[in-house]
Amino acid sequence: MSQITVAVNGALGRMGQQVMSAVIADPSFSLTCASDIKADKEYVVLPGHAQKIPLHSNLTALIEMYHPDVVVDFTVAGAAINSARLALKNGSNMVIGTTGVTAAEIKEIGQLAIRYQKGAIVAANFSIGAVILIHLAKIAAKYFDNAEIIELHHDKKIDAPSGTALATAEAMLKARGRPFIIPPTEKETLKGTRGGQKDGISIHSVRVPGMVASQEVIFGALGQTLVLRHDTINRESFMPGVMLAIKEVVKRRGLVVGLETLLDLGD
Numbered sequence: 001m002s003q004i005t006v007a008v009n010g011a012l013g014r015m016g017q018q019v020m021s022a023v024i025a026d027p028s029f030s031l032t033c034a035s036d037i038k039a040d041k042e043y044v045v046l047p048g049h050a051q052k053i054p055l056h057s058n059l060t061a062l063i064e065m066y067h068p069d070v071v072v073d074f075t076v077a078g079a080a081i082n083s084a085r086l087a088l089k090n091g092s093n094m095v096i097g098t099t100g101v102t103a104a105e106i107k108e109i110g111q112l113a114i115r116y117q118k119g120a121i122v123a124a125n126f127s128i129g130a131v132i133l134i135h136l137a138k139i140a141a142k143y144f145d146n147a148e149i150i151e152l153h154h155d156k157k158i159d160a161p162s163g164t165a166l167a168t169a170e171a172m173l174k175a176r177g178r179p180f181i182i183p184p185t186e187k188e189t190l191k192g193t194r195g196g197q198k199d200g201i202s203i204h205s206v207r208v209p210g211m212v213a214s215q216e217v218i219f220g221a222l223g224q225t226l227v228l229r230h231d232t233i234n235r236e237s238f239m240p241g242v243m244l245a246i247k248e249v250v251k252r253r254g255l256v257v258g259l260e261t262l263l264d265l266g267d
């Protein structure tokens with residue numbers, strides 16, 4: 001089978017660099033070119049690889065020259081929609097990992113994918129483990145009345161709770177169809193110690209240097225607890241999900257939202 005040709009947008013960023021290394025390491029792919037708004041050289045060379053990858057600040061020029069099968073975008077919110085417009089219109093499939101893509105942008109990407117008969121995948125979390133944790137938490141949510149979430153991140157994270165913790169709580173609540181039960185704390189001697197509340201789920205955010213990203217969901221019932229935990233060690237954790245998306249997007253027509261859709265997890 002011929003290799004899938006890939007272009008990476010946001011190539012000089014942390015995720016872009018990681019994606020390029022993963023694409024080069026997989027014999028199913030050929031990394032044809034790379035784009036970044038900050039490009040000031042004609043080539044990018046990755047640590048440990050001799051290959052010179054053509055680099056340009058203008059994604060359109062690259063797509064017209066190299067016609068990649070797939071454009072992968074890890075840039076900034078607001079930029080990914082333009083990459084999708086250019087890529088889909090010019091015959092490439094699109095994988096977007098950039099976070100903050102709006103509902104209106106997702107709708108437009110879906111319409112463009114149908115119009116140009118291409119595949120598009122938008123996923124805010126490419127970590128297979130994190131997606132499976134949410135799936136398992138949805139199953140457990142029906143059988144346990146009590147649940148708390150502890151999410152742990154590095155000290156530079158600006159928001160709390162994490163988007164993943166909120167998405168996990170929302171998925172659990174939707175699967176359960178009713179709120180969880182919070183045991184009453186008669187006397188909270190230090191305000192906030194019981195965490196933030198989301199329909200009966202207490203969410204606790206830990207921020208410490210040295211931590212990357214972890215999440216624990218603790219379920220409780222009579223005489224038993226069930227603990228689900230996922231740890232992200234580094235950005236490599238996202239690569240199996242991104243590589244799966246590149247392989248899948250070329251087989252599809254139209255839009256897929258969320259890595260879970262590609263994992264055949266059942267209902």
Ligand SMILES: NC(=O)c1ccc[n+]([C@@H]2O[C@H](COP(=O)([O-])OP(=O)(O)OC[C@H]3O[C@@H](n4cnc5c(N)ncnc54)[C@H](O)[C@@H]3O)[C@@H](O)[C@H]2O)c1
Pocket residue numbers: 009010011012013014015016035036037038074075076077079096097098099100123124125126127238
């Ligand atoms: N889906 C996931 O699983 C996942 C995982 C990690 C990060 N992310 C998201 O990926 C995105 C990138 O994260 P990062 O840590 O690599 O950020 P980064 O700041 O290290 O890299 C972003 C790169 O995009 C480039 N860029 C900005 N605007 C551009 C444009 N208009 N055209 C081309 N290039 C442009 C920047 O110059 C930079 O090199 C963020 O939105 C982040 O939240 C998603």
